[in-house]
Amino acid sequence: MAQQDYESTLDPRFGYAWRREEYADKGRIFYMVDGREVADLDEAARLLALPADPDSPRERMQRIFRDPDARREYLLSSEGQHHASGGPFGLLVSAMQRAGDPWHTGINRFQDGERKAGREWQPWLYDAKDAAFEAGRLMILWRADREKDTGLVCALGQKCRTCPMLQTIETAMVESRTPREGAILPGRDVWDADIDMAKTWTCLTHVLSVPERVRIGEGILHTTSDREHAEAERRHYANLSVLDGRL
Structure with a gap:
């Protein structure tokens, strides 16, 4: 899966994303509010009129990057995935x-x-x-x-x-x-x-x-x-x- 997110310069809570599930898939574009997909612009406008959900993906990420310790832990976890x-x-x-x-x-x-x-x-x-x-x-x-x-x-x-x-x-x-015949040491x-x-x-x-x-x-x-x-x-x-x- 691959995804690219784009935030609005007027209201960073609103944006859109392009996502594809497989390499051969041309992908699809959809609107987002606070990091969550919304059905259409009407739903986006309704959600933007409300305070941001503290459990939304965007708000959770904002808290992580505002806290130096949480940010360090997040980056270390990300690097661990790269290592693997x-x-x-x-x-x-x-x-x-x-x-x-x-x-x-x-x-x-x-x-x-x-x-x-x-x-x-x-x-x-x-x-x-x-x-x-x-x-x-x-x-x-x-x-x-x-x-x-x-x-x-x-x-x-x-x-x-x-x-x-x-x-x-x-x-x-x-x-x-596999160790060679008669070898003392085991295989590598x-x-x-x-x-x-x-x-x-x-x-x-x-x-x-x-x-x-x-x-x-x-x-x-x-x-x-x-x-x-x-x-x-x-x-x-x-x-x-x-x-x-x-x-």
Whole structure:
């Protein structure tokens, strides 16, 4: 599920939201008052004429952010969820949530200085930042693909489930869980997330090493659903361009 909320500048209690339940879902737009969905503008006007409900989502969040201790507890809980979703990259995922934008600002500032000095633009600086963010996303994709074949294909056109590099690495790591015959020590405690971590670094480094630049920020792994969505968008904008030519 994905949702984006928008508050009115005239009355922050009122706003609207866009929400979709699944990736292929185009989503829907609805009005909200105090963080809750309302049926129409008439209901919104009736609720706005009343004092805000102290148990509404917006009021609860306002209390959290007004209290430093409650705010810290909320943010720690949120970071804990990021840690869980990112596996070995959990701390990195949380760090990118905090620092991704100022990191990008710093890169832009450096690039402006280089341009003014007549030196070449350095695209790899953006790739480095995007790769850090992409690492956490790949961990989620690997986990989902392990539960059900999602049709992952990398930006270089290789199906992930038949990639010889990835399959050889994964096989070796799975085998390490079983002790060798006659071995004194038990097998290694290798988690599925550890295997996903190895595949993530392998894919990112491989894509960054090829001569042609791959835009990491656009994602280096895509599911069947991603490709179907991209094709639908391509057809949509192709139809718009044909229509423009007729106007």
